[in-house]
Amino acid sequence: MNMKEKVHYVIEAVLAVAVVILFILQFSGGKKSITTAASVTEGESASESAMPIAFIDVDSLMSNYTYSIDLNEQNTKKVENSRAILTEKLRKLQVDATDFQRKAETGAFLSRERMEAEQQRLMKRDQELQELQAQMSQELGEEQLRMNEELRNMVITQLTEFNKGKGYHIVYGKMNDNILYADEAYNITKEVIDYLNRQYA
Numbered sequence: 001m002n003m004k005e006k007v008h009y010v011i012e013a014v015l016a017v018a019v020v021i022l023f024i025l026q027f028s029g030g031k032k033s034i035t036t037a038a039s040v041t042e043g044e045s046a047s048e049s050a051m052p053i054a055f056i057d058v059d060s061l062m063s064n065y066t067y068s069i070d071l072n073e074q075n076t077k078k079v080e081n082s083r084a085i086l087t088e089k090l091r092k093l094q095v096d097a098t099d100f101q102r103k104a105e106t107g108a109f110l111s112r113e114r115m116e117a118e119q120q121r122l123m124k125r126d127q128e129l130q131e132l133q134a135q136m137s138q139e140l141g142e143e144q145l146r147m148n149e150e151l152r153n154m155v156i157t158q159l160t161e162f163n164k165g166k167g168y169h170i171v172y173g174k175m176n177d178n179i180l181y182a183d184e185a186y187n188i189t190k191e192v193i194d195y196l197n198r199q200y201a
Helices: 003-026 030-041 057-062 066-106 111-162 187-201
Strands: 053-057 170-174
Touching: 053 057, 053 187, 057 066, 057 187, 066 111, 066 187, 111 187
Parallel strands: 053 170
Antiparallel strands: none
């Protein structure tokens, strides 16, 4: 028996085993699984199939979840308050700096030492203002991270409760292009937003 004939016999043996396996599956419940799979491919919508997955549009969730809106408004107020404080301090410093320049040009200082002392004081205020700006920026950044984590934990906790009556095995968060395509039948964004807002209210 040459090599070509041996390969031919091996292929026939594998095919024979495959036929036996299919035959056994056909009469031992496998038929039901095959039929179910076929029915999905023949046009059954994703919501009618047995795939326990879903996705949520994160951008839509963040812009429509009342708790997220409230947190965002709180953060916006803190940013505006910090900006107002810095703007007022900067305005006062600019006024004093302009006044110093006028006095220096007109010789209004009683002595050179007084002028240098005033100049040092203005420079110190400028340095303190820069430090305050950096401190506020850091605090606002940390607060934003804390709020994001708080919001994320809240969504996960509520989603766990929401899913008790749904039975999803996986719920994806859709952001930008991280999911290139998904059947809208798997989109539970509105349902989740409605649930979250009811719980928050």
